[in-house]
Amino acid sequence: DELAETPLLLREEGSGTRATVEAWLDDAGLTLAPPAAVLETTGIIRANARAGIAPAVMSLRTVDTDLADGALVRVPLLGPPLIRSLRAIWSGHPRPAVTAFLDTARSSSVGGQISP
Structure with a gap:
C-alpha cells in the first residue's frame, strides 16, 4: 500500500518501468498515486532521487554505484518480484551480432520468455 500511495519520480506513460510498476500494483488491487514528477x-530520475526530490523505482543495475556509495537506499518490496519485458527491434534480417545477442538474452532471461 505504501508504494501505491507514494508520489514517485516516473517516466512517461507507456514506458517499460512505469508500465511494470503499474501492472504490479494493479495485480495487488492498487492504483499508482499521481507522480511527484514525470x-x-x-x-534524470536517478539524479532527482539522489537529490532527495522523491523516491523512484529503478533497475538495480542503473543505481548499483549509488547504492554502494550510500547515495541511494534500496527499499525491498513485499510480494512477487518486478519483472520487466524488453524488446529488441532491427531492420531486415538480424546480423550475426544481433543473433548472438538474442542467444545470450534467451539463455539468461527469467523464465526463458523470449519471443521471436
Missing part, C-alpha cells in the same frame, strides 16, 4: 530519462 521525467524524460532514467538518468
